[in-house]
Amino acid sequence: MDLQKLVDDVLKDVEVYRGHGEVASYIPALKAVDPRKLGIAVAAEDGSVYCAGDAEEPFSIQSISKVFMLNLALDHVGATLWNHVGREPSGSPFNSIVQLEAEKGKPRNPLINAGAIVVCDNVMNHGTADEAVSEILDFMRERAGDASVAIDANVAQSENQAGFLNRSLAYFVSAFGNLRNPVEDVLSIYFRQCAIAMSCRQLARAALYLAFDGNDPVTRDAVTISSRARRINALMLTCGHYDNSGDFAYRIGLPGKSGVGGGILTVVPGFGTVVVWSPGLNSAGTSLAGAAALEKMVERTGWSVFV
């Protein structure tokens, strides 16, 4: 398959969607992003990354970071993580608080905001917030093979200032005794992980191990155990897009994770990864042109976990 032609063709396929959807505005620093940006990157087993459009430009990865933080938490605490957070789709928006009261402060899954905050608490464990942030940043740099990956301090600060809802979620969870560490420390990890900036190219490369049972196919690093990589993919398929997860699985048929920065990471098990970026979102916070691009890509390639 000519992967360069594929990404070029898909970019043309979705040109009509460029600029559609709403750029996330509840985090003021994200509002400033040009809604017409559109990037696509496909990473293959040999580490080659095929790019089209704005695929080299760093964007705020936002909730896509939750996938990698989950990996770190499972590495730290193993299955005891599931005493603190569930594994079921929420059917609710990413920042919803409604289920937390009925379910006694145990978030439905690690990919909604409340669950990701609990994940941060488990990565921090008995260390400091800064150590947890260094750990995720080092992880992303190593996996991307690029030491220039960084946190956008402006976005992190903006998230903190506008973080009333995330603060509410975190204090609510803490009231049920489900956070070990001080709430503001845990939140400071969460805000900074969401503010990591990466390009489609860097992110596609970084996630490659998830397509190969936890092993980086280029460096041969055993990043995580195979059962863990498979389970992270299962959670992405069932919970990766909040109340839009069923629709995404139906249309695209691959594990994926969206972020309100407009990025979507998708894993094609045994083949590689696809990352798209376009800041205009649908009502569930999934990139509109990005999801359309992924739909065109699976139409053209036949990629699916259901073959």
Ligand code: GLN
């Ligand atoms: N930082 C964002 C928030 O907490 C992440 C949400 C997202 O990307 N869906 O609201």
